[in-house]
Amino acid sequence: MHLSSAYDPQNIFAKILRGEMPCLKVYEDAVCLAFLDIFPQGPGHTLVIPKVAATNLLTLPADALGPYMVSVQKVAKAVQKAFEADGLTVFQFNGAAGGQTVFHLHFHIIPRQEGVGLKGHGQAGKASEEDLIAQQAAIIAAF
Numbered sequence: 001m002h003l004s005s006a007y008d009p010q011n012i013f014a015k016i017l018r019g020e021m022p023c024l025k026v027y028e029d030a031v032c033l034a035f036l037d038i039f040p041q042g043p044g045h046t047l048v049i050p051k052v053a054a055t056n057l058l059t060l061p062a063d064a065l066g067p068y069m070v071s072v073q074k075v076a077k078a079v080q081k082a083f084e085a086d087g088l089t090v091f092q093f094n095g096a097a098g099g100q101t102v103f104h105l106h107f108h109i110i111p112r113q114e115g116v117g118l119k120g121h122g123q124a125g126k127a128s129e130e131d132l133i134a135q136q137a138a139i140i141a142a143f
């Protein structure tokens with residue numbers, strides 16, 4: 001998928017936004033939806049997506065960027081609090097060549113503990129439902 005490719009309304013995050021696919025939601029407001037990554041690179045790996053149909057950071061309308069980033073920060077604070085994290089890794093990929101695999105804009109937020117590494121992007125297995133549900137509850141309680 002090239003950076004300037006048209007938005008595909010059948011991408012998995014578009015389906016999640018429309019309620020056609022389930023997700024482990026941790027937060028929602030007027031501009032974003034946040035849910036757990038089911039192939040987490042670390043416990044608590046959370047994705048924040050804008051509600052507008054934007055393929056990547058370059059195609060999000062500029063006036064939507066500020067409100068979206070406010071929501072990303074809000075989710076990051078809750079994730080940090082829920083995991084009492086020593087640090088947070090926040091990242092975002094654009095285009096297949098940039099490492100993006102789902103072509104609806106999203107920021108990754110991963111809580112980090114001192115001395116604990118991350119699994120590689122695209123190399124993590126599916127987390128257990130039990131772990132994900134416990135993490136979801138902890139993050140929801142941290143808002």
Ligand code: AMP
Nearest residue numbers: 012036037038039093099100101102103
């Ligand atoms: P990226 O490679 O930056 O486009 O990231 C896409 C992310 O979406 C990856 O970290 C995947 O593990 C994650 N992912 C894919 N399908 C789902 C899904 N159904 N629910 C939650 N996360 C997903």
